[in-house]
Amino acid sequence: MNANLQRVIVLSLLILLMAATRSHVFSHFTPVPDASWAVFFIGGFYLRNWSRWAFPLLMVLAVAIDYAVITNQGMSFWSHYCVSPGYWFLVPAHLAMWVGGFWLRRNYSGASVASLARLAFSFVAATALCHLLAQGGFYWLSNSVAEPTFAGWAKNYGDWFAPYLQGTAMFVTLAALAQVVGEQISRHAHPFARRMKH
Template sequence: MNTNAQRAIVLSLLVLLMAATRSHVFSHFTPVPDASWAAFFIGGFYLRGWARWAFPLLMALAVGIDWYVITSQGISFWSHYCVSPGYWFLIPAHLAMWLGGLWLRRGYEGASWTALGKLALSVVVATAVCHLLAQGSFYWLSSSVAEPSFAGWWKNYTDWFLPYLRSTAMFVAVAAIAQVASEQVVKASRGEARDSARR
């Protein structure tokens, strides 16, 4: 993924994916899981050359969607249950996902069993860190938790970790399948070009 046109396509798809799925976080109208964490991970993999502005753009989009969904319900953004001082920890939380994708991209030379292992590792670790920051900041900084305790935090963390990992892995898997398919198309076209050159 080297050309600006390709990056623009990926960024556009990530914007559409977030816009289509993130709204359910507050409105519960969308049956599809939130793809935000996966979008940042995929962005880290494909958009490393655009990180300085693509990451802030996706972050601003996430906040904008949250604001729109909350205020469209007639609720003040700052008084919503999910918005607390911990809300701003979503920035480093999403950055953890982005860095997971960036780490996976480094040294990536095409689909292989090694690359698949790195993909699984990076998704699990990035999601664990992201969840730690997002869930932990809400649990410890929100007034919604009356009597926070380590045991209560741990139970909350473990209760929600697998559902978040599952939904993130689902969207990343779709992107990985598309990546492998595109690599196969490129290989096939190069093979045809070589065959034509030999004739």
């Protein structure tokens, strides 16, 4: 398959995934978690050659979805409790996920135990930094926290890290499994194609 066509397909799937799940972002207790962090991690892996415009496109989409969800609830986007100066920390937060996927792709040469270890490292590190920026921006810069303290911030970070990690890991795991299956299909298809030519 042409590399650009593959990227178009991946980008289209990521846009659909974000649109389908981010609309629940202001309701933390839904059956399907928000896939946004996974979208940026997977995007960094598959779309690293398109980073200059694919990352901004997905970032604009994320904000547009937030705007649509908030205004459709009859509220002003700018006065919503989630939209504060800390809201804009989502840009570097999502960039952290993108860089994690980008780094993994640069060090990826096919499915292996070493690749799995690099996936685990890059994913957990990127998610921890993403959560630090997103949660920290909200905690320290939002009016929703009346008296922020370091202890309160640390507890809040710890309380929310595992659920966000788990929800994001679900989508990244599915993408990783699809990558391995795709590699296996490609590997078995090439010898067959060579035999057909002879």
